[in-house]
Amino acid sequence: MTPARPWRRARHLGAAGVTVLAMAVDDPAWLTVQAGRRAPRRLRGLLGRVATRTDSPSATAVWGELLLDRPEQARERLSRQRRSGALSRALAVHAGQRPDAAGGGGARARWAWLVGDLEEVEALLADDDVPRRLRRKLAGDVEALQPGPRPAPAVPPRDWGTDASRPRVVHALTNSLPWTRSGYTLRSQAVLRAQQQAGIEVAALTRPAYPVSIGRVLTADVDVVEGVPYHRCVPTVLAPGEAGRIDRWAADLARLARAHRATHLHSTTHYPNALAAQAAARALGLPWVHEVRGQLERTWASARRRAGDPAPYASGRFVAWRAREAELAAAADHVVTISETMRTDLVRRGVEPGRVSVVPNGIDAALLQRDITPERARARLGLPGAGLWVGAVSSVVHYEGLADLVEAVALLRAQGADVRGAVVGDGLAWPELSRRVEALGLTEVFLLPGRLPRPEALAWLDALDAVVVPREDHEVTRLVPPLKVVEAMGAGRPVIASDLPALAEIVVPGQTGLLTPPGDPAALAEAIDGLLRDEDRRQEVAARGRVLAADRTWGALAETYREVYDVATASSARLWRMGT
Known part of the structure; x- marks a missing residue:
């Protein structure tokens, strides 16, 4: 040792x-x-x-x-x-x-x-x-x-160039694989791997105390996942408040950027990540890109409404948080976001349109090569061959609306349809979802295998005749698209989703999928029934969805990131010449 x-x-x-x-x-x-x-x-x-x-x-x-x-x-x-x-x-x-x-x-x-x-x-x-x-x-x-940048950490001045033709990028991330599995961490891993394969040298640093803060105590200072290095910032004594943690993170980011001889810093949702990257970038005179993947202030407000608060969107914390996110997006040398609805929102909040690029959720190109029927996939998993199966690979949280899917399956079975379901994933709402399945007498026909390793989760995705994304109608779900929609399309499975703007960007009714009103199990049941009864329509919708997904491989999207870094370099140089 x-x-x-x-x-x-x-x-x-x-x-x-x-x-x-x-x-x-x-x-x-x-x-x-x-x-x-x-x-x-x-x-x-x-x-x-x-x-x-x-x-x-x-x-x-x-x-x-x-x-x-x-x-x-x-x-x-x-x-x-x-x-x-x-x-x-x-x-x-x-x-x-x-x-x-x-x-x-x-x-x-x-x-x-x-x-x-x-x-x-x-x-x-x-x-x-x-x-x-x-x-x-x-x-x-x-x-x-509070508005304004955090203090820049005291580090030696940069003594290397920033040739954008060979980017070397340090990413500031909230969390990562292998200790947290979510849409956020899966996208991070896919983006960083694709950037590596495109010739961009990458490293990442996660938030202070992670993953010790989630109970993963005896971990390494660097975890390498499929060639991607995730560095950790684990101080023995963590500052009690967010400001002190950001300052510690900024200092560690600057040190990692020096070791990596970085040409760019790249932060990803939300404002503490942006503040740390902004401070480190100022200390080293580096271009800084900020990626807006979600709106956690809206997620927070949605959760507070469930907790009984009558007006969380009018609270001082929400207003200040939202202003902080807009301020930092406007301050970055360039901004990346994941949907046109989010881009429109950022522009409405003060970010220059020419400084926002959309890099949508993508897929591994290998998904397009998966060629297995749902019946064969179910046989491999040891599942019953009877019936038609619907479900999702998803985080099990309240806004995903998965209880509506359970209700829809119960309605269809009450009408005599042999429809079965499965939700692969875990989250705070899993116990309640399990209780609902049991209360409706569906334990034999609606399966909840929990969180599974990715190869097993994909095997369950293959076993579904249709993928359902029944998200509830909240401000955040109207703006933020989930990764699972395009992945289902890439795997060749038709998608039924809630009619929300972020989902309607991808799911075109009757072409790349079906849309139903959120919070309406009866309408969802009707859509499921119509799609499952018509095999030709199912196959046509799945084929069109796969064509859309084929344009969104991570390899192709990595080239967009390269363009973003070029633009950020030019923007940063212009601002430095102006003395800002």
């Missing part, structure tokens, strides 16, 4: 211990919920069912409802409590219930931040009743939302 390895392990263990201790001091009740949510899905579901097995309004039952991501039910149980103990009061904040004076300053401060009341947060920062570490954390979080 080399001397570096025990030191790295000690540092990671120290970082994990400090992080857990801080969470235990700040909010021990919520720490237990988060720990339960990280348990394997079946254990998580079992814990939730045991905790909520009776109609009791006890704190344990409230904890179970939050574990199962059911804030509405948690609030209902809380409303029936005659007296609330310390655990119930702590959990009530996360269930969407404003704390009373008995909750103390810490509970009021956590509540104010959770609901986005920045005015109240700032007022409470001077309250001695708020624990010191929580005050420091909230102060750093608020500071990061």
Whole structure:
């Protein structure tokens, strides 16, 4: 064992211990919920069912409802409590219930931040009743939302050139494979691999404390996934607030950029990533590209609405967050986004149209070579040969609308159609989805195998006669397209999706797929029934979708990134000449 390895392990263990201790001091009740949510899905579901097995309004039952991501039910149980103990009061904040004076300053401060009341947060920062570490954390979080760049890290000046004909790019990412599997990390891996294959030298640095912060303690300082190096920033003592974390990240980005002799820095959603990359780019005089893949402020507001907040989109936190995202996109040398709907939104918010390029979700070209019928694919998986199968490979979160798919299958089976379903994936809504499948008596015909390695997930995709993307109607789902749509098309499977602008860019009704009103299981059932009854139509829609997907291979899209880096270099040089 080399001397570096025990030191790295000690540092990671120290970082994990400090992080857990801080969470235990700040909010021990919520720490237990988060720990339960990280348990394997079946254990998580079992814990939730045991905790909520009776109609009791006890704190344990409230904890179970939050574990199962059911804030509405948690609030209902809380409303029936005659007296609330310390655990119930702590959990009530996360269930969407404003704390009373008995909750103390810490509970009021956590509540104010959770609901986005920045005015109240700032007022409470001077309250001695708020624990010191929580005050420091909230102060750093608020500071990061204030307009303007973060300080540039102190590093030696750049002593290498920035020849754009041979780009060397350092990417700032929130998380990555192999420890997090999501649409974000899959796109990151695909983009970086494609850039490598196109002759662009790449390296990436993930956010401070990741992956220690998600429980992956004894990991390496660099993970190499299919040739792509993901560097880690794991300080032993993590700054409590976002501002301090960004500054640490910027310093590490600058060091990695020097080691990589980078020609460009490339950040990817959301504003902390952009701030760190902006600061490092300023320190080294490098062009900076920012990629907007999502709108996490809208995702946050959607979640808060589910938690009971009446107007999260009008909150100070949402307004400041949204302004921060627009400010940073406008400040980058060039911006990449993933759909025309998102490009239009960015331009509306002040980004120059000529400085925004669309690089849509793509596919591995190998998907186009997959040639297996659903029947043969099901036989290989040991699935029943009977019936027609619909489903998705998806994150199992509330806005994906997967409960509507379960309802649609139940409706069709009640009409005598032998339709079966499968959803491959995991997420906070998995226990509730499983409960719904069981309540409708579909456990034998609607399968939930959970999260699977990619080759196995693709085998399940092959087994479907049609892929369904029944997303709910939220502001974020109207703008952000998921990766799974174009992947389903590339694999030769027809797609039925919710009629939302981001999905309608890809799914052209009657040509590359079908669209149905979101939140309407009956309409979804009708569309599924019509497509599954007409095999010729199914094959025609699948073929047209595959043609669309063939124009979106990651290899082709890598050339767009090369053009983006050329434009960013010219933009950066112009700004430096102007003295900005």
